[in-house]
Amino acid sequence: MSLFTTQIVNSLVLGGVYALLSISLTFLYSVSGVLQLAQADVMVVGAYCGYLTTLLVPNLVVGVLVGTLVTGLLGLAIYEGIFRWMRNSGHLILVAGLALSSLIEESLKVIFLSGHPVAYGQRVVGNGSSLGFQLLLLGLAVAIGAAFQIFLMRSRWGRALRATADDHETARLLGIPVNLMVRLSFVISSALAGGAGVLLAVIFQYITPFIGGQIEFTAVAVILFGGLGSIPGAIIGSFILATSQVFATTYLSSSYQDAITFGLIVLILVFRPKGLFSVSREVRA
Amino acid sequence: MNIDFNSALIITGIDVLMAISIYLPMSTGVLFLLPIGTMATSAYTFAYLTIHGTPTVVAALAGILLAGLVALFGGALTAKLRGLVIAIASLGMAEIIQVFVQNFAPLGATQGLIGVPLVTTIPVTLAITVAVIALVVLVEFSPLGERIRAVEQDELAAGCVGVNVPRLTLTLQVTSGLISGLAGVLSAGYLTYVGPTEFGIQQMNQFLMAAVLGGSTTTAGSVVGGVLTGFVPQLVQFLATYQLLVYSALVIVIVLVRRQGLVTTVRLRRAITRRTWARKGKGVQIQQGLALEIKGIRKRYGGIHVLNNVTLSAHAQEVLAIIGANGAGKTTLLNVISGVIRPDSGEVRLGDDAITGLASHQIVKKGVVRTFQNLRLFGGMTVHENVAVVDAELGDSLLEMLRLREVADRDAKSLPYGYQRRLEIARALAAKPKVLLLDEPTSGMTHGEAGEVAALIKDLRAQGLTIVLIDHNLRFVMQVADRVVVLDRGAVIAEGDPYSVQQDPAVMDAYLIHTPKRTAVSET
Numbered sequence: 101m102s103l104f105t106t107q108i109v110n111s112l113v114l115g116g117v118y119a120l121l122s123i124s125l126t127f128l129y130s131v132s133g134v135l136q137l138a139q140a141d142v143m144v145v146g147a148y149c150g151y152l153t154t155l156l157v158p159n160l161v162v163g164v165l166v167g168t169l170v171t172g173l174l175g176l177a178i179y180e181g182i183f184r185w186m187r188n189s190g191h192l193i194l195v196a197g198l199a200l201s202s203l204i205e206e207s208l209k210v211i212f213l214s215g216h217p218v219a220y221g222q223r224v225v226g227n228g229s230s231l232g233f234q235l236l237l238l239g240l241a242v243a244i245g246a247a248f249q250i251f252l253m254r255s256r257w258g259r260a261l262r263a264t265a266d267d268h269e270t271a272r273l274l275g276i277p278v279n280l281m282v283r284l285s286f287v288i289s290s291a292l293a294g295g296a297g298v299l300l301a302v303i304f305q306y307i308t309p310f311i312g313g314q315i316e317f318t319a320v321a322v323i324l325f326g327g328l329g330s331i332p333g334a335i336i337g338s339f340i341l342a343t344s345q346v347f348a349t350t351y352l353s354s355s356y357q358d359a360i361t362f363g364l365i366v367l368i369l370v371f372r373p374k375g376l377f378s379v380s381r382e383v384r385a
Numbered sequence: 386m387n388i389d390f391n392s393a394l395i396i397t398g399i400d401v402l403m404a405i406s407i408y409l410p411m412s413t414g415v416l417f418l419l420p421i422g423t424m425a426t427s428a429y430t431f432a433y434l435t436i437h438g439t440p441t442v443v444a445a446l447a448g449i450l451l452a453g454l455v456a457l458f459g460g461a462l463t464a465k466l467r468g469l470v471i472a473i474a475s476l477g478m479a480e481i482i483q484v485f486v487q488n489f490a491p492l493g494a495t496q497g498l499i500g501v502p503l504v505t506t507i508p509v510t511l512a513i514t515v516a517v518i519a520l521v522v523l524v525e526f527s528p529l530g531e532r533i534r535a536v537e538q539d540e541l542a543a544g545c546v547g548v549n550v551p552r553l554t555l556t557l558q559v560t561s562g563l564i565s566g567l568a569g570v571l572s573a574g575y576l577t578y579v580g581p582t583e584f585g586i587q588q589m590n591q592f593l594m595a596a597v598l599g600g601s602t603t604t605a606g607s608v609v610g611g612v613l614t615g616f617v618p619q620l621v622q623f624l625a626t627y628q629l630l631v632y633s634a635l636v637i638v639i640v641l642v643r644r645q646g647l648v649t650t651v652r653l654r655r656a657i658t659r660r661t662w663a664r665k666g667k668g669v670q671i672q673q674g675l676a677l678e679i680k681g682i683r684k685r686y687g688g689i690h691v692l693n694n695v696t697l698s699a700h701a702q703e704v705l706a707i708i709g710a711n712g713a714g715k716t717t718l719l720n721v722i723s724g725v726i727r728p729d730s731g732e733v734r735l736g737d738d739a740i741t742g743l744a745s746h747q748i749v750k751k752g753v754v755r756t757f758q759n760l761r762l763f764g765g766m767t768v769h770e771n772v773a774v775v776d777a778e779l780g781d782s783l784l785e786m787l788r789l790r791e792v793a794d795r796d797a798k799s800l801p802y803g804y805q806r807r808l809e810i811a812r813a814l815a816a817k818p819k820v821l822l823l824d825e826p827t828s829g830m831t832h833g834e835a836g837e838v839a840a841l842i843k844d845l846r847a848q849g850l851t852i853v854l855i856d857h858n859l860r861f862v863m864q865v866a867d868r869v870v871v872l873d874r875g876a877v878i879a880e881g882d883p884y885s886v887q888q889d890p891a892v893m894d895a896y897l898i899h900t901p902k903r904t905a906v907s908e909t
Contacts (some may be wrong), residue, residue, distance in 0.1 A: 135469065157640045182637060191416065198590045199636035206630035229750040317480070318584060321473050328469070359484040359702050362477040366462075373466045 107346050109234050113303060115342030116241030120296035121315065122322040122334040123245065124289040130265040130329035131285035137197030139293050140316035142178070143203035144309060146294025147301035148173045148208065160302065164240065166296040168291040175290025179283055201312065208309035237299055238248050244295050249331070261285060265329070321365040327375030337376065389619065391507060395575050396509035396616025402568035404595035404607035405521055411601055413554050414537040416472040418589055419459045420565035422479030423452035425584035427569035429486055432498045432579040440708055449566035456562020460555045476589065487581035497580030505575035513571065517564055521604045526654055528777035531635050533557070535763045535774040542761035546775045547749035547816050596825045598639060598829050600646030655767065659794065662773060666780030674702040674851030675736040675752060675819040682721055682731030692728070693875040699820065704842060704852045706862045709872035710895070715757060715855045718872070719824050723755040724748040733822060752819030755858040756809040758828055764798030770806055771797050775815035787811040787841070803834040810841070821845065823854040827861050839865045863887070871895070
């Protein structure tokens with residue numbers, strides 16, 4: 101396989117994981133109005149759960165399932181403990197997210213050996229860089245994303261969630277239990293992030309409590325590119341960013357890789373503040 | 386318990402400065418996260434220059450100045466952005482600065498620079514911090530502070546009562562750059578070292594927490610927040626490994642218990658400003674009205690001509706009503722006149738001055754002031770403050786004139802609808818218009834309230850003001866207008882005195898036939 105093809109596959113896999121995280125963020129935002137800045141740390145919790153599970157049962161799918169389940173419950177706890185009490189709190193919601201992020205990181209650090217990398221065992225992962233394995237990961241990411249999309253578009257609950265995202269008041273008038281939907285959005289989005297976390301740990305071949313912080317910023321930038329609240333936008337944004345990161349590392353000086361990512365983010369936001377695919381609207385004063 | 390008070394004090398000073406540098410742009414509602422980058426800029430400049438033999442003061446000034454320049458550049462680049470987009474874009478810029486210093490060999494790359502002279506002592510830190518706090522508090526309690534809060538409440542409305550919003554936000558961003566520059570110098574001069582890890586997203590998060598946790602509506606909040614982030618980690622140091630864990634849990638608890646932040650100074654500030662400003666007590670002078678001419682205005686959105694070659698004029702000191710069905714282009718025309726949107730072509734003239742394409746605040750300065758159909762008051766500010774944004778020295782006579790005096794100290798958003806409408810007119814009058822534009826002044830009002838507005842308009846006209854108004858309420862229009870212009874689908878179809886326009890067959894056709902009953906027209 102040529103270097104170029106390998107990079108394409110790498111970009112797709114990384115993009116798939118970014119897409120899961122940013123879908124989870126943008127979905128949560130559109131239903132609940134909360135930009136949950138600790139979502140990437142929920143993802144890391146998922147990664148650890150997957151890791152611990154595969155120590156007992158050497159099967160990646162079981163790992164993903166357990167990771168999803170645990171983070172779904174964590175999402176419920178986060179909603180009941182914090183964000184339920186913070187409607188319309190403006191910037192303070194961001195601060196709560198940051199503090200939660202640091203709380204999760206520090207807890208993981210205390211539990212798992214002060215932040216030493218934890219490698220996935222060979223027996224689970226096999227040869228992590230083989231094409232077949234990469235495609236398996238991509239397939240898993242696509243499967244999770246597709247399951248979510250089908251749930252949203254086809255099921256009764258999915259319709260109710262989309263109605264809630266559209267307008268809380270109207271949804272309430274139509275008899276949709278809005279508070280339940282918001283709670284549900286926390287559970288589902290956290291589970292989605294958790295699933296992505298298991299895959300991410302496999303791709304990176306290590307986990308530390310701190311990988312969340314590095315990815316969080318990227319994920320938020322990605323959902324802004326795509327237009328806040330837009331799932332297709334989040335997916336396309338993820339692949340653009342992942343591709344640029346993978347290719348920048350390969351073909352340009354890797355030490356300045358991050359500068360390229362950030363530069364791209366700043367440029368896109370400055371020139372397309374409403375997202376890459378927005379159309380200009382009339383000003384209503 | 387062994388607490389290093391000296392270092393806690395200095396760290397607190399730096400945290401307070403950084404919290405203030407985030408608070409300043411945030412007070413206009415802009416979450417601008419570049420300060421961590423400007424702090425790095427100045428710290429590195431200071432370190433590099435002092436290590437290479439430049440005198441401390443010169444190096445410090447150079448660092449702070451460069452930080453200000455970076456903030457100027459960053460602010461200008463992101464001027465059009467708001468909300469989360471500007472937060473992430475500005476944080477991205479800060480990250481670029483961090484990646485640069487991390488890789489640039491002359492600045493020590495990942496090693497950083499060591500050997501910076503130890504210049505940050507407790508007296509120096511205290512003096513600088515106190516001076517900056519004093520300056521910012523002074524602004525908060527001044528008329529400028531009122532304008533800053535107005536921008537936070539409603540940017541568009543602030544522009545339409547004469548606040549130069551772009552200049553104000555950029556000034557605050559540059560000031561924030563300079564203050565974070567000061568913090569950078571203090572930090573480098575305290576640690577005698579600069580390294581890239583001091584200036585990452587983690588640190589930015591700490592400073593943001595400090596600014597918001599204390600209370601993001603006042604300088605005092607930044608001070609309290611800075612003390613919290615500076616001292617509390619020191620206090621819980623005995624927890625060793627669990628230090629950050631306990632600290633972040635504490636932050637969450639505080640956020641949940643005090644959802645508005647720890648401190649507000651609203652009452653104190655209002656008590657002081659109300660007393661000092663009311664003492665000046667200038668009366669409002671109604672200006673002599675000028676003519677307003679509109680020539681060949683065109684505006685299209687997509688393929689639709691919302692305004693198609695509109696030409697009309699209001700003579701000096703008359704009341705001109707512009708009527709038309711929904712979608713006729715009335716509000717778009719008002720937006721063009723008041724500078725909220727730019728026309729594709731055409732000209733607007735006030736007296737002998739062309740005012741086409743000027744920004745809203747410039748048009749206000751020229752003498753054209755508007756109100757809004759769907760009320761854009763500064764809702765979280767009092768009635769008095771809404772007017773003080775425009776002119777702090779105006780006394781209560783204006784409020785008296787609009788029968789708002791007894792509610793002067795209530796929040797605008799808590800007022801009944803009719804009062805809010807009158808407050809919008811009061812706020813516009815405070816800007817001393819020569820032409821007053823009223824966008825559906827009776828929308829949502831009862832018949833009686835509309836009658837009061839009609840009386841007010843007649844009174845203002847009698848005092849010499851030119852008034853251009855849009856309304857759906859035909860009875861009201863017939864009552865107050867000297868002349869009426871009818872718009873239909875972006876073009877003028879009739880013009881004349883109220884009676885003859887009402888009888889015009891073209892108007893009947895375009896305007897009235899569209900709605901089944903005449904009474905339906907008076908609704909919004």
